[in-house]
Amino acid sequence: MHRKAGLCTAGGVMVVVALSGAxxxxxxxxxxxxxxxxxxxxxxxxxxxDGPGCAAAVGKRGEVAWEAGRGQADxxxxxxxxxxxxxxxxxxxxxxxxxxxxxxxxxxxxxxNDPLSKYLDNPPAWTRDVTLGDLMRHTxxxxxxxxxxxxxxxxxxDPAGQQEAISAILASQxxxxxxxxxxxxxxxxxxxxxxxxxxSGKPFATFLQQEFFTPLGLSMTLSPAVDVPGKxxxxxxxxxxxxxxxxxxxxxxxxxxxxxxGELVRWADNYRTGxxxxxxxxxxxxxGAVSVGDVLRRRxxxxxxxxxxxxxLPDKSLVHRGDWEQFHSTFKVSPDxxxxxxxxxxxxxxxxxxxxxxxxxxxxx
Numbered sequence: 001m002h003r004k005a006g007l008c009t010a011g012g013v014m015v016v017v018a019l020s021g022a023x024x025x026x027x028x029x030x031x032x033x034x035x036x037x038x039x040x041x042x043x044x045x046x047x048x049x050d051g052p053g054c055a056a057a058v059g060k061r062g063e064v065a066w067e068a069g070r071g072q073a074d075x076x077x078x079x080x081x082x083x084x085x086x087x088x089x090x091x092x093x094x095x096x097x098x099x100x101x102x103x104x105x106x107x108x109x110x111x112x113n114d115p116l117s118k119y120l121d122n123p124p125a126w127t128r129d130v131t132l133g134d135l136m137r138h139t140x141x142x143x144x145x146x147x148x149x150x151x152x153x154x155x156x157x158d159p160a161g162q163q164e165a166i167s168a169i170l171a172s173q174x175x176x177x178x179x180x181x182x183x184x185x186x187x188x189x190x191x192x193x194x195x196x197x198x199x200s201g202k203p204f205a206t207f208l209q210q211e212f213f214t215p216l217g218l219s220m221t222l223s224p225a226v227d228v229p230g231k232x233x234x235x236x237x238x239x240x241x242x243x244x245x246x247x248x249x250x251x252x253x254x255x256x257x258x259x260x261x262g263e264l265v266r267w268a269d270n271y272r273t274g275x276x277x278x279x280x281x282x283x284x285x286x287x288g289a290v291s292v293g294d295v296l297r298r299r300x301x302x303x304x305x306x307x308x309x310x311x312x313l314p315d316k317s318l319v320h321r322g323d324w325e326q327f328h329s330t331f332k333v334s335p336d337x338x339x340x341x342x343x344x345x346x347x348x349x350x351x352x353x354x355x356x357x358x359x360x361x362x363x364x365x
Contacts, residue, residue: 037362038066045343045355046070052235052242052326052347053081056355058363059265059340061272065363067262073232073346075242086231086258087344090322092331093222093257096208097189098136098309099270100196102284103211103277109199112136112288119195124170126178132195134179135188137290137306141174145187145251148172161250162224165190182292182306186254189309193253204252212276218267220259224250228258232346234326242347245326255324261342268333268340271318286312317360321353330356339364 038058046053053071057064069081104110110119112133117123134140146156148168154160169187193204200207205222213220221228225248235242250256269275274282289305289312304311310318316335322328322344329344330353341359343352 034362035066038359039068041355041358041362042068042070045345045349045351049080051075052237052345054343054345054349054352054355055081055083055085055087055232055261056343056359057083057261057265057341058359059262059268060363061338062266062269064262064265067260071346073230075233075235081232081346083262084230084260086228086260087329087346088231088234088255088322088324088327089257089259089264089329089331089344090255090324090327091186092264092320092322092329092342093255094189094253095309095320095331096212096222096257097192097196097204097253098307099277099281099285100204100207100211101132101136101192102281102308104196104199105284106277106280110195112284116140116191116195119198120170126174127170129178130174131179132192133288135192135195136308137288138182138184138188139179139290140185140188141176141178141181141183142169142185142187142191143172143174144185145169145190148187156247156249159248159250162190162193162252165251166194182290184292184306186251189254190251191253196253208257212267215276216267216270218259219263220257220267222252222256223258224252224256226258231258232327234346236326237347247325255322261344264331264342265340268331269337271333271340272337284308285310285318328352332356332360334360334364 042056049070051071055069057067059065067083069083069085071081073079073081073085105112110132113131115128116130117127120127130140145165145168149160169191196207197204208222234245236245286307289307292304292306303314310320313319318333320331326347327344328349329342331342333340339360341356343356345352
């Protein structure tokens with residue numbers, strides 16, 4: 001069972017919406033080979049179409065320029081992965097949680113320097129020293145709820161919901177010093193989802209649908225541990241054999257957005273336009289971003305800073321990774337915010353980050 005993770009080292013019902021304004025090959029000059037080269041990247045990532053695979057998409061200024069799938073979404077039925085196959089985007093969901101907080105901050109309904117205790121009933125003492133900004137940037141020192149639940153004997157194959165996770169978090173003790181050091185923890189974003197619900201008076205899934213998905217015409221849903229129609233299944237691999245991988249855990253805020261790569265690159269254009277949230281939200285994505293230290297060095301990246309649910313790289317591109325069950329995704333937005341790419345797989349694919357970089361290079365050079 002794969003654990004939730006994110007970083008570059010790291011409900012409801014699916015709404016069907018057409019990919020408006022998709023750009024076809026005829027839109028490019030004669031001799032343009034970007035679609036062919038993109039297909040070759042995907043084929044290199046998924047050499048055989050007979051097992052689990054991946055889907056990928058490239059967006060240009062809010063329109064899908066290229067998208068494709070390769071491999072199987074369901075090994076039992078032989079159903080193929082296509083560009084319309086939904087996946088669990090895992091920690092690539094965190095950006096919507098962070099942007100929800102920024103949206104409420106822009107409406108003066110909360111502030112990033114507010115203590116967590118302000119939004120909890122009977123809060124433990126340490127929550128007075130942790131701010132919403134600390135949660136957003138992973139500097140709270142709060143341990144990951146997955147470790148906390150497993151320490152209590154709750155395994156990834158056992159039922160566990162949002163309240164079980166929050167109760168375990170609030171019963172824990174953060175590391176010292178609070179608010180000073182980056183330490184990636186899914187607990188931070190589960191708590192931020194609780195804050196959004198407290199402030200807005202709405203279930204978190206409803207808030208996302210009303211504030212982001214519906215206004216932008218996005219086919220997305222927040223659905224923890226739910227097989228939305230047509231969703232890919234994820235698989236563990238051992239000695240060439242594949243076993244379905246799934247967990248009944250139902251936490252959200254840190255993950256659980258279900259969608260396709262094409263829809264995620266359409267969403268990425270909000271980082272250029274600020275259509276939702278305006279200039280204040282756009283500024284908030286990177287303002288106050290904190291260094292993640294040397295955790296990216298093994299990917300050849302010397303420095304990175306974590307902002308609002310996104311990692312800011314030295315070249316000013318935005319990137320995040322998601323891993324849950326055996327869904328693995330990479331999402332990246334170019335420095336000029338004109339181009340975005342998403343690659344997501346339903347079994348372990350260590351090269352999906354490389355593939356995302358290659359696709360971004362193809363469509364920006």
